[in-house]
Every structure is written in C-alpha cells, then in structure tokens.
Amino acid sequence: MANKTFDKKDPGSPNSELRTPNSTLPLSVYMITYNNGATIEGALKSVAGWASELIVVDSHSIDGAIETIQRYTDKLYQFDTTDMREKYQSAHNLCSNPWVLFIDADEWLTEEFKREVAGIVTGETPCSGFIAHRRNIYLGREIRHGGWYPDYEIRLYRKDRGNWQGGIHAKIHVDGKIGTLKSHYMHAPYADTAHQIRTIDRYSEAFAGDLYRSNRHFHLFNMLARPVYRFFRDYILKMGFLDGIPGLIICASTMYYVFMKHAKLWEMEKKYGRNKGIQE
Template identity: 65%
Template structure:
C-alpha cells in the first residue's frame, strides 16, 4: 500500500545503481520525483519505467538541484535518497507509522549503513552516519555547494532503522568520484574567497588518518577500511592541490 510521501532524487549517469533504488520505493511512495542532468547512459530510460515525474536541470551547484527536486514534490512529507541508496522494509514501515501518526516533528534523521565491496562498514565514522532525510516540505531548505544539506526548521527526531548505500562499484569509479568532488570542492572554496594554505595540504590528510583510521577504529574494517582511509587522504590532499591550481591559473596567491 502506498503512503502520501514524495521521494525525490537527483541523477546523472546512474544507470548502474538507480533501478535498485527505484524498486525499493515504487510500491511504497505515491510520488517519485527524479531530477536528471541529461544523462547519456540509460538512466532516463530506467527512470521512466517507474515514474512520469522526470525533470531535466543542468547545474554544477548540487544545492540548486536538490532544491528544485524538492520544489517539484506535491506531498507534505518528502524524503530524498541518492541513486545508489535503497530503503529496507523496516525503515519503510517505520516511516509509514510516523506519517500516519500526525507527529509534531518537522523532520527526522536516519542512519545510513554503507556497503563497500560487499562488506558492511561499521567503523571510521561511516556508521551510523545520521542525516536528515525525512521532513515536511514547507520546513526544509537546501544550502551549501558540493556537500549540500537540507536544513529543517522545527523539532528533529531520530528513526531507529536504517537505509542502505553502496557508494562505489569499484576503485576506478571511486577515483573518478574523488576527482570530480575534489574539483567542485576546490571551486566552492575559491568562489568563497577561501585561500590556499600549504599547512592544510600537508597536515589535513594525516589528521583524517588519525581521526578516522585510528581513533574511530577504521582499521577494524580490514582491507576495505584501509582502502577507504587511503582514498580519503587522497581526496583531502587533492582538494587543496586543486585550490592551489585555481589560484595559480587566476593570478591569486594563497598562504605558503
């Protein structure tokens, strides 16, 4: 039985994962909204099998894309998931109970369980990984750039169950994602007049190593945990390297 909730997602060339996400909500949500950016890998064709609410919106600013997707929703309650995430029966049942109860909460955080190379990641700050995902449409607004987040006005609750996430199909995709995200993050810093600092490029990767791999016990996740921390350090290093590159190209100097 479908419930009065709009689930929205933003996409770009997500054909490899999006069908699993859509299947997990197709018989549960009475509206699915997908905002694409003219995907060329078959994403649009897959989406059309599950919803007529497919829109095109081209922008580098993820905040604008998420906000546009939210604005296209018709229900009072909305939820967003990414194209590489899917809902379990337990979390769907819990959400259905909340919506039918006429709660006075404006939104809810939900924990995300990450599956990396077939292994559930339990340490390194990857779990429980709470985020606001369910909220009343008129109470939520999106802010930020590459790491855009929804901000909800009102009381926030916390759900017991989790949803699932497969962040990368393989290490090649992970490296490509790091390259794209580090570039966008560097551009956000540059456009916000944040300057390059050599000390950040040198020490922040090691800070993440000690925080996530040692103090947050990332080493207990075995080889996947080691790959995660190595790629995280690379990402942190590259976003500062790309900020330096932007300044060099545009004739600005950071602090050395």
Template identity: 40%
Template structure:
C-alpha cells in the same frame, strides 16, 4: 501524512531500479530530476511511472532545491540514486505516515557498502537529515557539501539507509577528482586561500580519524582503503586550491 520521494539521477541504469523498488510501498509520488543520462536510465524510470524532470547539473544545492520545488506532498524523502531504503526503515516510515509526528524532519542512518563490503566503522554511524516537511526545509551549502536545513524539531528514525557506493577504485577516484575540483573552485570564489599547514595536517587528521578514532581497522583492508582515500581527498582539495591561486596569479601578471 503524504510523502514524496525525491531522487537525482545521472547514468543510473544499474542502480536506480533497486532504489525505486525499495520505496514503492510507501511513496505517494516519486519525483526524479535527471542531469542528462546517456544510458537507459530514462527507460527504467518510465516503467515506474515517476514524475520526471530534466535539468542540466550545475551544483548539488541548486539541483536538490529544484527537486524539492517539483515535489507536491507534505513530506519529502531525499535519496541518491545508489541509496536503498532497508526493510526496517521502510516499516518505520510507514508507521510515521499512519501515526503522524510533532517533528519537522528526521535523520536516517546511512550504512555504506564499499567494494562489496559493508563499512560498519570508518563510515558508520552516518546520520543524514533526509526526511522533512516540504515547506519547512531547504538545501544549503557549497557546490560539494550540501546540507538540508529544517525549521523546527528534528528526530531520528530507526533502520539503515543502504548506500551502495563504489564498485571499483577507479569509480571512487573519479568522484574524488570531481568533488575536489568543485570544492577548490567554490572555496576560491568564497575568498578561501591555500595553506601549506592545512595541506599537511588535514590529510593526516582525516586518516587518523577514520582508521583509529572511528575504528576503521575493524573494517578490514577496505577500512584501510577508505581511510587512505579520505586522506587523499583532503590533500587533493587543498592542492587544487593552490593550483587555482597559481593560475589566477599568472593571469594577473
């Protein structure tokens, strides 16, 4: 089987080279869709002879389906610009390429590095469906939470996908601000409406799930931060939905 590696980039100069190095031993082609990087990302990409395309970002579903359409191999491994294939996962992908498989897709387990610490509880295990037959898969979902749908049987590959997420709290907060805005706008368009009950209970549930049920307390203070941020994300997305409803109501009156 031959394999495309598909990657989305945007101002990724500090991260992308490590990603490219981790896949060069098994990728038959590397396809990158850039969203208008203003740093030296494109210069780095050109050194690796990737197939480079540019597309203005609208949402993750459309962006990733565009990426899929530009891949030409039988299989595609989808990566973000901060995800590195571990040595163990790389070996298992190479083994899969040589032996073939009855499956149409595979989950990989993502291990996240947050503020310099590997989060082995609050965000782990984190199985992501990322490897699939090109003609058997499609990205679906809303503007924030996209999901790869695969027709056929799916399996699980051993070896972690190393996710180097946030270097600073400010970076994490900016991402939360972006994602909650996308969520609220998409939810309103789909007819979802604000609920005070969810505004109160969802943040509490998010914290309890991360910190206690998934044992985030074993991840040290970083685990506590992760759990608080999850709660804040949940609170903010419903609060922004309330704000949109209020603005729309004032426009109609």
C-alpha cells in the same frame, strides 16, 4: 562555470508502460542523479509503488540512467548545474506532498524503514523532520568504523519546514522539532575502486570550486597536513583498521580526496587569479 538549464523529460518516452502502479501514501520521494546507471535501479525499485510521488532531477546522464528512470516514473526533470544545493532544492520544490523523503541513487530503503516512515506520514507527530541512520556496504563488507560510521542525517521532513543549505556537501535544514527513526536504510556508494576514484575526482573539483568562490585561499600547510590528519583520525582514532582491507582503502582514498581538493584549489588560483572568483 555552472551551465543551468531546467526542463522536463518527455513523459511519452518508450518505456513509460513499465512504470509501477501509484500508491496513495501521501509522501513524495525525490533524488538527484548524474550518470548513476550502475546503481539507480536498486534505489528506484525500493520506492516505486510505495510513495505516491517519485521525482528525479537528472543532468542529462549518458550512461543509460535516463532509460532506467523512465521505467519507474514520468516525473523526470533535467537540470544542468554544478551547484549541489541548487539541484537538491529544485527537486524539493517539485514535490507536491506535505511530507518528503530524499534518497541518493546509490541507496535503497529496507521494508522496516518503509513501514516506519509510512506510520509517521499517515499518523500524528509533533516533529517536523526525522534523522535516519544509514548502513554502508563497501567492497562486500558492512563498514562499522572509521569516517563512515556512524552515518546519519535528516532524510524525512515536512516540505514547508525544509530548505537546502551549503555547497558540495549540502544539507537539508528543517525548522522545528527533529525526531530519530529507529530503522535504517542502505548505501553502497561504489561499485569498485575505479568508480570510487572517478567520484573523488568529480567531488574534489566541485569542493575546490566552493572554496574558491567563497574566497578560501590555498595554503601549502593544508595540502600537506590535512590529508595526514584525516588518515590518522579515521584509521587510528576511529578504528578504521577494524574494517580490514576495505577500511584501509576507504581511509587512504579519503586522504587522497582531501589532498586533491586543495591541489585543485591551487590550480584554480593559478588559472583564474586568487581573489577574482570563478565567473558563472
């Protein structure tokens, strides 16, 4: 199902003269994108002119994202694949600095965060990677409860000690000592609820594909019970109700996401057979 091609965008594109000056900070920042035109500029602005290398791996976006990216970097590559781990790893492999940092197209770095990272990259540390905390903004409110909180993962690491593992929810694995950054970065994943539903549709499809390829079979119990449990856990046990209506929408949409990934797994089994796997 994955259509895999890899090519570099023509560096002589029309808006190349608008790119920001290069920095001498020995850090590569990379991100992967696909139709993130609504948010990508905020992410690019927060790192442009700060790190010495900015790499973006896209999948032939059609929403204006490519034109925006070209204003900030000439290191834009096109890679068509449905494998998120593969896409992240390809961006990682393109980095040329010893330290790398990845961000998503709906995130941005604070000045405090950038000062702390610059100090680590230019100094001495026994750590091979650093966990970073993320603050989430949704429908005009910072989310401090439920399944979105706390939110942290490794983001800064030595390139030669890291590699990507997993499927749709791929994670960077780092060999060596892991530290924790004191500062945070920001995340605004959805412009509105319609954007959220579109994203859920795409991610549930990809997650169901991962389940199918790994011979994880559909069970009616999972489709019925897991969404209810997720809502109860996030809204009641993790006190998502304290985030008001945005918190309720998050928990309800998460429940819908869990339901749909099992529904799509059932659909794949009906279409392709239960034990054959999806052919690449």
